[in-house]
Amino acid sequence: MTISGKTRILGIIGWPVEHSLSPLMQNAALEEMGLDYVYVPFPVREEGLGAAIGGMRALGVAGFNVTIPHKTAVIPCLDRLAPEAALIxxxxxxxxxxxxxxxxxxxxVGFLNSLRDDLGFDPAGARILLLGAGGAGRAALASLCRAGAAQVLIANRNAERGEGLAEEFRSFFSGTQIAAFGLGSPSVTDEIQKVDLLVNTTSVGMGDTVFEGLDLSLLKPDASVYDMVYAPWETPLLKEARRQGVRCANGIGMLVAQGECSLEIWTGKVPPSGVMKSRIWAALGR
Structure with a gap:
C-alpha cells in the first residue's frame, strides 16, 4: 500500500481502541481491492468526542467506525442518520x-450473520437473554426482534436504562416479548434456565473482567452463548461456557460481517469474501 497526497482516510474511534483488529482487516481488504484508502485507529476519550468529530470534518476523513463507548453519544455530533441507525x-x-x-x-446485520455462520443459530421463535443495554445491545435487540425472536430479556447493571430500552422497542416490535431487569437481580437466575441464547453486548471480558454471579451451569444443554468481545479470543464467559459444554462463539464473525458492510458503505464496492477473516485469523495464529 502506497500513501500519497490522494490517499483517502478511514478509521475507527473508541476508548480503548488499541485492541481493535479493524485496521488489520480493513487495510487487507482495501489493498486486495486496489483502492487508494488507508484505515487507522483514533483513540478518543469520552470527553474528547465532540472535538474529535470536529477534527474528522476539518481533515476531510472519508468515513470511520465507532466503537465503545461512543455509539450513542456520537449521534448529536452527526448531521443525519440512515433509517437503521435511527431505529436502533x-x-x-x-x-x-x-x-x-x-x-x-x-x-x-453482522450479528445475525455471525449467529448463523458461527453457531448455526436461528433467532426465529427463540428466547434470548441480552447482557447490556448500550449501543451494541440496541443493535442486537433490533436485529433479534426483526428476525422473529419470541422473547428478548435485557439484563443491565442499570435496571432503569434496561427498562427504558425495553419500553422504547416494545412499540416497534409487538411480535416479540421484551422485558428488562437488573443484572444482579434474582430474575437473571430464573430466566437463564429458560433461554436458548445468551449474548454479551458489553465490554465485560476485556482485560479478563467477569460477570459476578452469572451461573452458566443453569443453561439448557442445547443453549448457546455469544460474546461480542473478541479480544481476548476466549473471554472468561466463553471459557466457562466451554467448561459447561455449551456451544459458544466470540465476536470475530460479527466484527468481520459488520466491517464488510461498512466498507461497502464507504466505497460503494463489495469487498472480496474471506479476505478480512483470513487476515484476522492469520494475525491471531488461528
Missing amino acids: GAVNTVKREGDDLVGYNTDG
Whole structure:
C-alpha cells in the first residue's frame, strides 16, 4: 500500500481502541481491492468526542467506525442518520456525504450473520437473554426482534436504562416479548434456565473482567452463548461456557460481517469474501 497526497482516510474511534483488529482487516481488504484508502485507529476519550468529530470534518476523513463507548453519544455530533441507525439509536459507521457526516449501523446485520455462520443459530421463535443495554445491545435487540425472536430479556447493571430500552422497542416490535431487569437481580437466575441464547453486548471480558454471579451451569444443554468481545479470543464467559459444554462463539464473525458492510458503505464496492477473516485469523495464529 502506497500513501500519497490522494490517499483517502478511514478509521475507527473508541476508548480503548488499541485492541481493535479493524485496521488489520480493513487495510487487507482495501489493498486486495486496489483502492487508494488507508484505515487507522483514533483513540478518543469520552470527553474528547465532540472535538474529535470536529477534527474528522476539518481533515476531510472519508468515513470511520465507532466503537465503545461512543455509539450513542456520537449521534448529536452527526448531521443525519440512515433509517437503521435511527431505529436502533446507535451508530457504528459514519460516512462523509458531501459536507454531511451520516450515521449508519451495520452491527445488527453482522450479528445475525455471525449467529448463523458461527453457531448455526436461528433467532426465529427463540428466547434470548441480552447482557447490556448500550449501543451494541440496541443493535442486537433490533436485529433479534426483526428476525422473529419470541422473547428478548435485557439484563443491565442499570435496571432503569434496561427498562427504558425495553419500553422504547416494545412499540416497534409487538411480535416479540421484551422485558428488562437488573443484572444482579434474582430474575437473571430464573430466566437463564429458560433461554436458548445468551449474548454479551458489553465490554465485560476485556482485560479478563467477569460477570459476578452469572451461573452458566443453569443453561439448557442445547443453549448457546455469544460474546461480542473478541479480544481476548476466549473471554472468561466463553471459557466457562466451554467448561459447561455449551456451544459458544466470540465476536470475530460479527466484527468481520459488520466491517464488510461498512466498507461497502464507504466505497460503494463489495469487498472480496474471506479476505478480512483470513487476515484476522492469520494475525491471531488461528
